[in-house]
Amino acid sequence: MSAIADVARLAGVSKSTASRALSGRGYVSEQTKTKVERAAAAIGYVVSSNAASLVTGRTRNVGVVIPFVNRWFFAEVLEGIESALIGAGYDLTLYRLSPNAALRERIFDYFLVRKRVDAVIAVDVALTAHEVALLKSLGKPIVSIGGDIDGISSLSIDDVRASRFMTEHLLSLGHTRIMHLGGDLNEQMDFRVHTQRLTGMREALDAAGIEHPDDFRAVPYTIPGGYAGALAVLGDPGSRPTAIVAGCDEIAIGAIVAARQLGITVPEQVSIVGIDGHNLAEMFGLTTLEQYPVDQGAKAVEMIMERLTSDRGPLEDERVTMPVHLKVRRSTTAPAGVAVR
Amino acid sequence: MSAIADVARLAGVSKSTASRALSGRGYVSEQTKTKVERAAAAIGYVVSSNAASLVTGRTRNVGVVIPFVNRWFFAEVLEGIESALIGAGYDLTLYRLSPNAALRERIFDYFLVRKRVDAVIAVDVALTAHEVALLKSLGKPIVSIGGDIDGISSLSIDDVRASRFMTEHLLSLGHTRIMHLGGDLNEQMDFRVHTQRLTGMREALDAAGIEHPDDFRAVPYTIPGGYAGALAVLGDPGSRPTAIVAGCDEIAIGAIVAARQLGITVPEQVSIVGIDGHNLAEMFGLTTLEQYPVDQGAKAVEMIMERLTSDRGPLEDERVTMPVHLKVRRSTTAPAGVAVR
DNA sequence: CCATCGAATGGAACCGGTTCCACATGGTCG
């Protein structure tokens, strides 16, 4: 293929001048610049990013480590990251980090370290101290989305607070028999989101002085998971709670479908709240605490770029808490027998 | 950082021997090989893929061009591609191709061409002749998922046939008032999937000699889209069809939810079929024609790898039709008044 | 008027690997 030497020859200048003309660095006269540009266009020249990276040490490529791409939150975050990176002129190399430990090690040692990425964004992946040290020793900025990791910047919502807030919303409506339909505490993501969202509800109930035996049922973190779980929970009229705090909107939506299936009206017979702001929430009238994963992805990129372009060495580690917003729809009301205020 | 020259020095061999020892190419004695490996481990050496790519011309990196990551089909395909690529020791660079024409051109000219990828997989993106020529001139294999493109290999299901088949399923149950709830023909993806799935239904109806005025309503290709569309279509008892062929499972699921909302029983009062095999289909009892996007992604990678590893020049372009499978669940039955055979 | 400086350019080193080629050695075969 055509190399910069060909361009230089055609334009009648040296390699170095051609390089300067095309990259815009250093002194080049207007005249030679257009001459070089014309020559480049004539032979369809494109820089080899490999060669450029080799000498500059920057790849203009960011690695994204993410456990799923087919779940709402992760897909949205990924979209946010992708848009922001493209906008900044960076490539995005995707590593889906399966739970498989061997594969995980391979991805780190084999892929991420090979000087192919300038930075890493970890989405809901708790990097080990070893992994962090490895990347840091290579001078690569890292940002974590979804949870704090020692020694690196991170960005997430406050999951405990989110869940407590939604529970307080139900309490304020007069509910006292509240249950959490959330993720399995043993199978949760690295940052213990499942535990935190359960904890938030319990904090709220404790603060209100409400007993809460039998307050939790573990289900898969999906719509079918919430559906199956809710069928079981709502099936027995005797022990039925008057309100459900779902671990996420997927679970909440599954629960709404299950309730309808059982002929239980939402919100009259059971109130249901979610956390997330899933794009199906509107359709199901779900009251939820919206978070904005696209913005989270964009913010992570912004933090990465600050670090990459900052001359004054690595910045301090930041802890950014991302905003959430209560969206009240039609899935919550006062429990039967209690007047709405 | 440590370069291969450092390893060589430490091991007391030449650069070339060190390279051979670490890459496994060429003759190296067992003894020196372990010596070099030990030296490499001692100083934490990792190859620079940039340097290697520069000289070999292979990047071990595949570009994936995809319009969405937050829709079921695309997320599944992406997952299939990612797994297969990691397994083959390749990286995956993701380009989400927005409808924005300027950005699209930028992605091609600026990103894809810069010798950073060995091959390209296009998911539901109709590359222009110019784009194909560009990539081919660089010797990069391309595989298209989701539709045929002149001059390159492709892999997809037969969308017309799929839709015709599902319509025939409804016809065989005795339905005659069948309607298509599908994607907007003007806003469809590059490969006219929307048109094809509409066409399939019409072919089946024509073949059965059934008149089908007012047989189509365009809706967004999502669950809320199907929901809203079905509310409108099913709302009027007079003109209500006895069966709906949805353009995809998302639309079908939205329609099922809408029907339940309206108090219309599925399948007794209206049968609904989808196409896709969405992971919510089971929960909603949806009869659908399953396709297997994860397999499609894996197959695409396989085709790419064949081309990359084949010594005997570029292979011929292939047209692979991927398998589908009818999954009958509880959303279809004979129309009211017609005995089930 | 000569020193100084900025603009413009070319030459050459360099980034970190891979690979071609030359050379040495020892074993096998005709």
Place this chain on the structure above:
DNA sequence: CGACCATGTGGAACCGGTTCCATTCGATGG
């Protein structure tokens, strides 16, 4: 026993850029 070949190793060129350094030239200024 010489030819040949497989094995093993080092030297050097090369991939395609970027950047440092030296050089030239014209303008500025003391």
